[in-house]
Amino acid sequence: MTKRGEQMRAEILAILRAADGAMSAYDVLNRLQASHPKIAPPTVYNALAALTKTGCVHRVESLKAYIACQCDATHQSAVLSICDECGTVEERTAPSVIETLSGFVEETGFLPQRHVVEVHGLCSSCGSGA
Template identity: 90%
Template sequence: MTKRGEQMRAEILAVLREADGAMSAYDVLHRLQASHPKIAPPTVYNALAALTKTGRVHRVESLKAYIACQCDGTHKLAVLSICDGCGTVEERTAPRLVENLSGFVEETGFMPQRHVIEVHGLCSSCSSNA
């Protein structure tokens, strides 16, 4: 990867870490246009794909958005709790849950390639205000 690509990934990761919640690729693009007026969507999508592949970013499938990995980045399997009230996304690891899920689907000969576990509900702040 070129220095320019590494720099762009670092900037995108910083934008996601500063965000209050999950961001779409276009939200990231708009945030970067102030410092990179000619930035194009493929640049952002390619960087997000690379960051997702290395586990530094998670794609929140149900929101079609991204968040920076909140853990140490050494894992790729996370359970994402998504608050439908305020939009916060919390990340937790659950290795046994993923192992059990994989074992369950493998009984039929299915070979899982990727796990996406998302739980929608209300965070503690939103549920106490409800």
């Protein structure tokens, strides 16, 4: 791994950790262009892919966006709660849910490779007025 690649991943991870919500790759690209005016989209996508592979970042599939891992268990599958009102994404690990889901699909001979569990609704702040 090149030192430049490591530096780029560290910068992107810092951007995602400082964000208020999930960010698209192009949101990340726009933030990086201030300090890296010639940066190209593939650089950001490659860094996000590497960070996702290591578990430091999660791809929020339904939003086509990314968040920094919020839990200490970076290699466990996460359950993401996504607020449809304010956009907040909360992460929780739920090993028993993942095990149950895996067992359910394995009954048909399907071999799960990764899990993406997203729940849309209202966070405690947005839902308290409902």
